[in-house]
Amino acid sequence: MVEMQICGYGCYVPRFRIKSETIKDVWGHFAGKIAEKAVMGYDEDTCTMAVEASKNAIKNAGVGREEISAIGVGSSSPPYALRSIAAEVAMAIGIPLDIRLLDFKESEKAGTSALLTLMDIVASKGGKGLVVGSDAPKSIASDSIENTYGASAAALVIGKDKGIAKIEGATSATIEIIADRFRKDGSTIVEDLGIPQYHQIAYVNSVQQAVSELLKELGLKPEDFQYLFVQGHDSTEPSRVLRKIGFDKKVLTTKTIGVIGDSAAASVLTGLVGILEVAKPGDRILCASYGSGSGCDAFSVQVEKAQDVLEDVPLMTTYLDNKQYIDYNQYLKFKELIDLE
Amino acid sequence: MCAHVSIPSYWNALPQKYRLIGGKCKECGHINFPPQVLCDKCSKSNTLELIELPPTGTVYTYTIIGRGAAPPEFTKMQNKSGAYAIAVVELDNKQKNKVNVQLTDCDPLKIKIGTRVEAVFRIIYEQEDVRRYGLKFRPELKNPK
Numbered sequence: 001m002v003e004m005q006i007c008g009y010g011c012y013v014p015r016f017r018i019k020s021e022t023i024k025d026v027w028g029h030f031a032g033k034i035a036e037k038a039v040m041g042y043d044e045d046t047c048t049m050a051v052e053a054s055k056n057a058i059k060n061a062g063v064g065r066e067e068i069s070a071i072g073v074g075s076s077s078p079p080y081a082l083r084s085i086a087a088e089v090a091m092a093i094g095i096p097l098d099i100r101l102l103d104f105k106e107s108e109k110a111g112t113s114a115l116l117t118l119m120d121i122v123a124s125k126g127g128k129g130l131v132v133g134s135d136a137p138k139s140i141a142s143d144s145i146e147n148t149y150g151a152s153a154a155a156l157v158i159g160k161d162k163g164i165a166k167i168e169g170a171t172s173a174t175i176e177i178i179a180d181r182f183r184k185d186g187s188t189i190v191e192d193l194g195i196p197q198y199h200q201i202a203y204v205n206s207v208q209q210a211v212s213e214l215l216k217e218l219g220l221k222p223e224d225f226q227y228l229f230v231q232g233h234d235s236t237e238p239s240r241v242l243r244k245i246g247f248d249k250k251v252l253t254t255k256t257i258g259v260i261g262d263s264a265a266a267s268v269l270t271g272l273v274g275i276l277e278v279a280k281p282g283d284r285i286l287c288a289s290y291g292s293g294s295g296c297d298a299f300s301v302q303v304e305k306a307q308d309v310l311e312d313v314p315l316m317t318t319y320l321d322n323k324q325y326i327d328y329n330q331y332l333k334f335k336e337l338i339d340l341e
Numbered sequence: 342m343c344a345h346v347s348i349p350s351y352w353n354a355l356p357q358k359y360r361l362i363g364g365k366c367k368e369c370g371h372i373n374f375p376p377q378v379l380c381d382k383c384s385k386s387n388t389l390e391l392i393e394l395p396p397t398g399t400v401y402t403y404t405i406i407g408r409g410a411a412p413p414e415f416t417k418m419q420n421k422s423g424a425y426a427i428a429v430v431e432l433d434n435k436q437k438n439k440v441n442v443q444l445t446d447c448d449p450l451k452i453k454i455g456t457r458v459e460a461v462f463r464i465i466y467e468q469e470d471v472r473r474y475g476l477k478f479r480p481e482l483k484n485p486k
Contacts, residue, residue: 015446041422041445041446042418042421042422043418043422043445043463043464043465043477044463044464045464045472047472047474048461048462048463048464048474051462052461052462055462079472080472088474091355091359092359092360092462092474093360094359094360094393309484310484311483311484311486312397312459312481312483312484313484314482314483314484315484318482318483318484318485319482322482333420333421334421336421340417340420340421341417
């Protein structure tokens, strides 16, 4: 594999938060463990979040817009089933439109699909790739799978040089399973069959397979990694796979899922940005996504130097501190869990 | 913010709505926003150079649109947002071009003349099932020093 560098990163977290306690007060229970989660405002969607994260990543990378040769956006909750977010991102930023624009939409691992695909495109075409994950999945108000669904976006600028971190390798694994979460054609609502065991089998096995393959390919052991981020529906789910993939609880991670919620196709890129903001040169980070259906993309990142902090490009910690709590009625409106027409 | 902007009109205005593209007169140097066919100041035609204006500025003046007062294409949005503020923002370029915008991510009652703001890409409204995106302004969000 051609080694790919991360030249810059950025993220976006909407300002509105709801506490898990607020939801628990309404329904009497809360499925999953998070403290609070981010909710998009009345004028936001996964396209607008993708634009802000992308602008941040490009400014941080210090690359010219004309250097971008491809944009790949992953989202399981795009505003349109048929209309490109990548094209909208390019127009909003002012990137010349004669480049590769790709949209990945049908999975919670669409963000890492975008990353893996753009790594190949940039390796063969050159220039810089803009990889974006932006997601805000939803179910219906009474379904417990809605409880942890949050919102965020994150973006990476990748290229063959001028990196602050390198992506050492990537692997994928798919497990055949027919009954995890799904969103039917024409629907905006994620559903499942209410049998969590199916999900757990698929989750643990696909992550385990992709991670062990990655470690084998790179000749690395779990103790070579300082940080680990595994996508999950809540902040405790990744711990189910820890032991199976040879990691112990001492490995560091980031609290993003616990305060943003499950942002599906944006989850891994958001987690990676959260870690990159605090990791030190030489640190290794292992990331693994999970998408229903079901599969995992795993990749390893080694930090080379810290990204310069620009005053006007908010860090994830700045976005997380800039919050306003909403009540349950406002939550129903913002997420359009009630009819507003 | 007129009641109906046709798709072709909106389309033609995308550069200014998405990226604050203005027109600098090659004759007198005056920056026109939005770009005009004729320079607002010297009226010489076909002499505008397109330039991107800075996405930051200060609130020059503002007003609050209370519930029920928004034009019909904003009704659904206002059902979610409640009252919101619109403002004339003075941009940070030398000429201090003024733009008419909506403010977002803020309590409208806390806006003041002189509040520092920055452009963010948001949904403006949806019409004919087409989501119209563009720039709004929010109070500047900076990393702590």
